Amino acid sequence: MTWRYKRRQEGGCVRGFFRRCRWFLKDVVIADINAAMGSLFRSEEVTLAQLFLQSEAAYATVRELGEVGRVQFRDLNPEVSAFQRKFINEVRRCDEMERRLRFLSTELGKAGNEPRPAGNVEAPDPQKMIDLESKFEALEVELKEINANKETLCRNLLDLIELQHILKKTQVFFQEAEAQSMRPGRERRLRARDAESDKRGLLVDSEPETAGGGGQAKFTFVTGVIAREKVPAFERILWRACRGNVFLRQADIEHPLDDPVTGEQVHKVVFILFFQGDQLRTRVRKICEGFRATLYQCPETSGEREQMTVAVSNRIRDLKSVLHTTEQHSLTQLQEVALDIDSWQTKVRKMKAIYHAMNMFNLDVTQRCLIAECWCPVKDIPEVQAALARGTERSGATVPSILNRMSTSDQPPTFFRTNKFTSGFQAIVDAYGIATYQEVSPVPYTIITFPFLFAVMFGDAGHGLLMAVFAGLLILFEKRLANTDVGGEMFSTIFNGRYIVFFMGLFSIYTGMIYNDVFSKSLNLFGSSWDPGYPYGFGNEGEPPQVYNIEDCLGNEGVEIGDGEDQMSEFPTAAMEYHTPYPFGLDPVWQVSENKLVFTNSYKMKMSVILGVAQMFFGVILSTFNHVHAKSYISLAVEFVPQVLFLLCIFGWLVFLMVAKWVTFYANSSTAPSLLITLINMFLEFTRLPSDYVVEGRDAGENEYSVFGPSVQLATLQAIIQKGLVIAAVSSIPVMLLVKPFYLKFQHKKRANSDEEARQTHIAEQVGGEGGEVIHTGAQNGKVGEKTEGHGEGEDFEFGEVFIHQAIHTIEYCLGTISNTASYLRLWALSLAHAELSEVLWMMVLQMGVSMGAQQPAIGVAALFFLFAFWAVLTVGILLIMEGLSAFLHALRLHWVEFQSKFYIGAGYKFVPFSLDKKAMEGET
């Protein structure tokens, strides 16, 4: 008994422990993850809800909902055209008001008045709409009237000014003519008899006083003003049409005149035409009309002209003062408008948005209430309900609005709650495709992996520092910069991604330190483990300095100098002193060694493959969350497991061999096995073992077939392991391909059978109890919905389609694993290109200045001054911007294609809440 009791107690203890563990996992860890990552891990739960709004409270409620901005309305009457909707009248009135406001704001712009920015203004009550309308109308009418008045006044003024100019200029012509008339009569007569085209003669004869003789007809004249650019054509037409019988004199008006209609400045010319007879007069007048010249009556005698000049200048003065008061009046009007126009615009825009939203609602049968359907994040339901209550209260409605959750088979929109830090990374993922509802989101990992992969390709601490400083400044002044729109679209793109750029910079500093590249130069922070010193620096104290060429000392790759003394005995002892390895990153001595590229290429290539396999493996692991969430355990078993096997058995093993090769010592470094050949032989030499070669009498080489060490046993062991791995990898392909479609087919059959049974029992029940369910509550609705969904899936099941889908998926994964691994080699390629480019830039530009300075410091100063500026500009232009852009794109590709293809579908659509927020509304329009 006691024993049993003890056992039970123990069992209870164990069970309690497990229970506690489960509690810890479920309530603490998962809750913590949910709280910390919030909606970043997967998109938030969004539910469909039905809103019942009283007709009189609808406007106020929608306004409150818009201010909260947490619901996305569904269009309940998509088949109804825009003109047949219920609130189309209100929308039209808003349109009209917007038109009036646009007119007012263009007037403001003309007057150069800056509208005062209004803060967040609430949409007005619907009753206030009439007030606003009448106010805008009155303003529009008044401004239009003022404008019309101003225009007439301006035209009058222009006429007067032109007349004034005519009087002034023609005075000169007449004076000239008078001077002519003083000349001796004979000469005058001769000239008069000359050809008609003799202008001076004509002019002289045109003078009424001197025209004298009854035999000669009286010359008349017409004065007017014409635009300067029309003068040559005008002149030509006159000549041709009147056969040279008209004489034209012209004079420029020095100052350009304002055109009252267009407001532009026009250069004009005063002209006077002399001719004879009425026929010519009509012809001349028609030509003037055709050229839009304005004609003015000019008195013939100088006394009258003087009188007129005085009168005109008096009238101009009067008109100017009238115009001034008119302008003052319109300015004060506009100033008043400028104070309020921004708030009016927001008000009208909000009203219009509200009526637009209400147009999507359905009317209840009783016409008493509006029914709306909306998507709403579950977390925000309390907030939405509070908004509903506020709306009811403010409108004074007696019946409260009701929110009713519904379930649906439609896919809800995808909603991520982002902040200014995560929104940039979310945008990167969204650019590929909006996450399917509740799918695992790559964003939380992208925050780290994206800048990291970028930095692997952009590994230079100097460039990273510049980038980080630039982005840091953007972040530091983000509030000030967010409000100003300097720099245009390019700048705003970078500004929106400032946190990404900042992270990219920081990570580049890190990888730059690992590669030991600072503007392509290495930092010797901890002292090289290779005893460099420049050529004469080797040697112990007391001994004469030994002079070596470093490149010769470091000619061979390999760190095994201490152990490999036999082979390296020709090198002096000082060079072979073997310390502990350089503590962080690459040893700086590599920068000056000849075989730098041989080493870094091998290092970076291996690193890229390791990073790539790690990231792809992580992506495959993330797919488990999707399988578990969809409760598709069959996918977990026959998709996830073989996928992991396939990846790890081939490329996981490759990574393992890399590490193994790295830690293994090869006495003769030339006999170290090639990893690529090893991988290929895994498949090609599948049937052979290294011991076969020994049996065959061929030399297998000391360790040609083993990465682990120089023995045939080890080589055989490795070969056997590899055969197992190949079998596992290959056999996982049919599992991936075949099992799931057949399982689904089996399930479908089973479900079809059980459905048949269920239907029969259901019929029986219905016959038994009639009218059991009349009212569908939300929850029951949901169940019904799920059932119908189940039916739909069952009926649509087509084996061929499922199988083809699975085949495509499998092929994509298997081929993808191989090609994607190769694709990660771009990490190496890009980082090589970046390092080489920056080294070349240093060598071609800055080194020139330094080597000049090494011989002649004075020249060096001048050369360095200019070359540094050149180098700096090129560094920013080529290395930071262009190389940065290309590394960014490649990092983007690695995430979209190589990483996300392992788990991300991205077939969702975005949650776009109805919001009256100013920024959101501007984005829409």
Place this chain on the structure above:
Amino acid sequence: MAGGSTAGNILFTICGPKCSLCCLVVSTWGVIMLGLLGVFFKLEAVALFEDIETGLHKCTDKDHDCIGSLNNVEYFAEDDVTRAYSNAAYSCWGAAALYLFFLGLSGTFVGINYWRSKVSQH
């Protein structure tokens, strides 16, 4: 403004707010980087040996002030190397000083441009 003369106006239109800011950034960078580069040259950093190597006199075993040799490769006289390093350091510092001057100049330009834009706003 104080420098309301036409010459001043032309000068400030040539080097507007963007230009002067750009100059400010480049000269700040120049002062820091060339100053540090000078220090590293003075410390005779191995990494910078390539940069001074071109003008150096290469000597052979027979030369007087070179001692020892390795595999008959060419090597350099110690004095030569030291002189080249310190020369390079001095020219870096000289250029850094020039940039310091331009830093002050572009700094005043930035300040004046800022002030002008403020004045023109009101």
